[in-house]
């Protein structure tokens with residue numbers, strides 16, 4: 718469960734998020750739909766404890782991210798797939814994450830296989846395609862078997878097979894009872910992935926509706 722309460726984030730004069738409140742429930746894919754600049758990434762970064770809110774709060778399972786002892790076990794996120802240091806191998810990257818969260822090496826290997834990077838795990842990430850980087854980002858997100866998952870524009874730059882793969886993965890994670898929040902600026906993408914949608918614009922919540930109801934309006 719994710720709870721965002723009266724969240725506001727300003728960068729100088731820019732108000733990226735403006736008093737946003739919503740709850741994301743488990744067991745379904747919740748879409749976070751809005752144009753570029755609407756504040757989706759900023760909200761996700763606040764949930765992940767990467768940005769300090771100007772006011773308000775974002776909670777994961779009732780706690781701020783900073784108060785979660787072993788975060789990978791509770792919340793995983795695919796935020797910016799280009800963020801991994803290119804000189805490392807995928808295995809080294811995940812193993813480093815795993816060690817700081819008390820996760821064993823067997824799990825690292827299992828997750829690499831699961832995302833289809835088993836045979837590429839010992840290659841440096843600098844030589845990876847965007848699709849492979851996305852898969853590595855997903856591996857990091859699911860490494861700790863978390864109940865809450867965030868995906869920020871996960872299909873951007875992927876080929877059709879990669880897009881299908883990531884959509885199916887998100888649906889499977891929700892079907893297992895996890896809380897899944899996925900952002901997109903494309904209504905067409907949301908229609909293929911989300912069960913429930915939060916529509917945002919200029920840092921505010923414009924509508925909250927089932928995907929079926931939203932589609933019926935277009």
Ligand code: ADP
Nearest residue numbers: 728731732733752753754755756757758759760
């Ligand atoms: P979205 O993810 O919906 O595209 P963002 O959260 O990335 O929206 O951005 C919301 C607004 O905040 C935009 O106007 C963006 O330019 C601004 N913004 C985001 N991050 C920063 C930052 N680090 N510094 C200054 N402005 C930022």
Ligand code: ADP
Nearest residue numbers: 830831832859860861862863886889890891893
């Ligand atoms: P499958 O074993 O069903 O073929 P895939 O190879 O497509 O699965 O990988 C995605 C699967 O991994 C999904 O069913 C997803 O729910 C599952 N999964 C994701 N995260 C975890 C996790 N942390 N622990 C166990 N399974 C997970």
